[in-house]
Amino acid sequence: MIYDVLVIGSGGAGLCAALSAKEIGAKVIVVGKSYPTRSQTSMAQGGINAVLNEEIDSIESHIEDSIKSSKGLCDKEIVEYVCKEAPLVIKWLDSIGVPFSRNGNFIAQRRLGGAKADRACYAQDYTGLKILHTLYDNTIKEDIEFLNEHFLLNLIVENGFVKGATFLDIKTSEVKQILAKSVILATGGYSKIYKNFSTNSSQATGDGIAAALRAGCKLSDMEFIQFHPTSLKKSSILISEAARGAGGKLIDQNGNRFADELLTRDELSRKIFEKIEQKNEIFLDITHLGEEFIEKNLPQERRLSIIYEGVDPVKEPIPIKPAAHYTMGGIDVDKNMQTNIKNLYAVGECANAKMHGANRLGGNSLLEIVVLGKLAGRNAALSSSKNYIEEKIYEQSINDTNFIKGVFNFPNKIDFYEKREFLSKIFYQNVGVKREEMGLKGVLSVVRQTQREFAFMGIKDRSPLYNTNLVEFIEFGNMIELSETILVSAISRNESRGAHFRADYPKQDDNNFLAHTLTWKEDGVLCADFVKVKDNA
Amino acid sequence: MKITIKRYHPHFKPQYKDFTYEIPQNLTLLEALEYIKESIDNTLTFSKGCRSGVCGSCAVRVNEKEVLACEYKIEDGDKIEALNFIEPIRDLVVDIKKPLKTLKIAKTYLSKPNEISMNEKDEKLIRKQSDCILCAACYSSCPVFETNSNFLGPFALSRSYRYIADKREENKKEKIEAVISNGIFDCTLCGNCTVVCPQGIDPKRDILMIQSEALKYGYQNPNLSNFGSFGLDF
CATH class of the missing domain: 1.10.1060.10 (Alpha-helical ferredoxin)
Incomplete structure (x- = not known):
């Protein structure tokens, strides 16, 4: 069986891509390691940006805010395309059933950090959840084929063309190849390298990006990792920016405010991190908004705070800290979402379409996955006729089958769970909100040592049946592969820009670094270079 | 404190067996399951995701009542088992x-x-x-x-x-x-x-x-x- 389009990853970006590819008649399959409605998209709370009323806001203003926040690292053409499409995709989402919150007869909008107007359309604080579930309902309506609980191992590439991918069937530990004329990676970000210091789902392990790197793709801007200023102190669970948009205040243990709450996420995270370094405790205070308002607009925030922090935000300020939230870097793609491998596309958090640059605005990521997800689906379907696939067992498939067999016999002399825990801690301390050369180089040597030790690790669970020990081990392998690219990029960039803040180079240096960081592998060796950004003037 | 998990593996005999684990206080059930998997028994099998109650991966039964593992605070003596009426795959994972x-x-x-x-x-x-x-x-x-x-x-x-x-x-x-x-x-x-x-x-x-x-x-x-x-x- 040869598909026209294989979509890997079943979150918002993957489902949008699948729907648009199917719409123009392509034979589509969506393969994911979990189930569609369990993806990271379900966690997006705040909203999706679009200018719906030109009297109070303008598309130019949306473009301007996004470019400003990107600190020179966006591609203006992409930003313009996404912002112009925004009102149209809101209309589309409304037409397929997304129950956006309403203000009277109109879709309600609220202000998020870095925006000049109330621009984020929302569905209470379940915006991502409701968009994702509505998309899923539509994939059922359109008879989209799914293969769930299949974990991406590698892309199959021959003569510069993608031919498909290999997957681990989690239920049986068998390796399967799926062949397709076009492949779209929509596998999400890599924030879970920070494990307990990340707001993300445990699924956000960068599997697609690591597979792309191994297949010969270029990655870009991997050092740009957004920290969300307000995650719960104990659990790193996200308290949405909507809480600050609605008037939430940041205070220290003495009740003093210390920052403008609507600064961009990078600026605010640094201010909070510095206060915490100076032994202060920081809180998000929404008590003044009142129970009725909180119940209507921020019910999830209230519930999460009660369950995970033991604090009712109606009565008390919520203890918070910054945590890794979104990875701007990823697989380098052009304006068609095409990677440097023919017929291989990438979209959503796993890709770097250069929509967000050095710092993403709240409400722009849901927008990106819908607008660019649809674009990737269309382009992948249209280009599928340009690829010829021979129906055979590919070498990659044989190699991966042997690799999985091999993992069952790895010696397991070193516990990878301990290594994973340790890595997340040194990443948060040294590759987090504030970085400097010594710390980064120290972590890099740990990562390279861990890579060498990988074959001495392994799994204790020897059953082929639904082996989550095996899945987590491969995820760990992907994370240490990507960790190296993040560190090499962060060490090379001797300046501060957006989410990448170097204490030893605190200024933005446009003469040397108004450029994207590229990383790729040649014969297994990691290479890095900078490429100047396109003129955004 | 102690919790008991009804574990299942179709290739083993008996297929179902109760295991009791000693775990630290004040954990959510999901944190407890992760603790067991990472430091007591790597073979314990369960589903997880957002750990904040929105992805729907981790529903199980505690003392015969359905809960999300990530939202449930464990109590001494709790008995954990997989969801009912859905084909079991392994331990707490069912085929949805x-x-x-x-x-x-x-x-x-x-x-x-x-x-x-x-x-x-x-x-x-x-x-x-x-x-x-x-x-x-x-x-x-x-x-x-x-x-x-x-x-x-x-x-x-x-x-x-x-x-x-x-x-x-x-x-x-x-x-x-x-x-x-x-x-x-x-x-x-x-x-x-x-x-x-x-x-x-x-x-x-x-x-x-x-x-x-x-x-x-x-x-x-x-x-x-x-x-x-x-x-x-x-």
Whole structure:
């Protein structure tokens, strides 16, 4: 069986891509390691940006805010395309059933950090959840084929063309190849390298990006990792920016405010991190908004705070800290979402379409996955006729089958769970909100040592049946592969820009670094270079 | 403190076996499961995701009641087992494939969108139902599955009502027709689903709402005469 389009990853970006590819008649399959409605998209709370009323806001203003926040690292053409499409995709989402919150007869909008107007359309604080579930309902309506609980191992590439991918069937530990004329990676970000210091789902392990790197793709801007200023102190669970948009205040243990709450996420995270370094405790205070308002607009925030922090935000300020939230870097793609491998596309958090640059605005990521997800689906379907696939067992498939067999016999002399825990801690301390050369180089040597030790690790669970020990081990392998690219990029960039803040180079240096960081592998060796950004003037 | 997990592996004999673990205080059940997997027994198998109650991966039963592992604070002596009425795969992981098929049968999507725009009141009608995270806790709590494995079940019916009540749906008839067989009239209105839903959704109410909508299209409750009197306790 040869598909026209294989979509890997079943979150918002993957489902949008699948729907648009199917719409123009392509034979589509969506393969994911979990189930569609369990993806990271379900966690997006705040909203999706679009200018719906030109009297109070303008598309130019949306473009301007996004470019400003990107600190020179966006591609203006992409930003313009996404912002112009925004009102149209809101209309589309409304037409397929997304129950956006309403203000009277109109879709309600609220202000998020870095925006000049109330621009984020929302569905209470379940915006991502409701968009994702509505998309899923539509994939059922359109008879989209799914293969769930299949974990991406590698892309199959021959003569510069993608031919498909290999997957681990989690239920049986068998390796399967799926062949397709076009492949779209929509596998999400890599924030879970920070494990307990990340707001993300445990699924956000960068599997697609690591597979792309191994297949010969270029990655870009991997050092740009957004920290969300307000995650719960104990659990790193996200308290949405909507809480600050609605008037939430940041205070220290003495009740003093210390920052403008609507600064961009990078600026605010640094201010909070510095206060915490100076032994202060920081809180998000929404008590003044009142129970009725909180119940209507921020019910999830209230519930999460009660369950995970033991604090009712109606009565008390919520203890918070910054945590890794979104990875701007990823697989380098052009304006068609095409990677440097023919017929291989990438979209959503796993890709770097250069929509967000050095710092993403709240409400722009849901927008990106819908607008660019649809674009990737269309382009992948249209280009599928340009690829010829021979129906055979590919070498990659044989190699991966042997690799999985091999993992069952790895010696397991070193516990990878301990290594994973340790890595997340040194990443948060040294590759987090504030970085400097010594710390980064120290972590890099740990990562390279861990890579060498990988074959001495392994799994204790020897059953082929639904082996989550095996899945987590491969995820760990992907994370240490990507960790190296993040560190090499962060060490090379001797300046501060957006989410990448170097204490030893605190200024933005446009003469040397108004450029994207590229990383790729040649014969297994990691290479890095900078490429100047396109003129955004 | 100690918790007991009813573990399952189809290749082992016996297939089911209870294991008791010593775990630290003050953990959510998901944190406890992760603790066991990482530091006591790497083979313990369970599903997880967002750990904040929105992805619906980690529903299990504690002392025979459905909960999300990530939202439940463990207590000494708790007994943990997999969801009911769903084919077990291993330990706490079940095969959600069949329950999800009910969505296709129940046609839970906008079949024929009209041009009518929703206002604040219209949105409120479907707000709660669209909070569903498809965790299948309700499915596991539903006693109808003891006798009818083809029943559509609570989450599919609540989702059906979410689209029936959606102002933007032109073809309500098709939606209602899809939930007559093995659907709204097979529910016993026991309300278990409403009690266990982690999102506070009330499938029992939604099923009653579809029943009364269905009357308009000429579908009568075939079991009604068996109840003796009209309306009984609702």
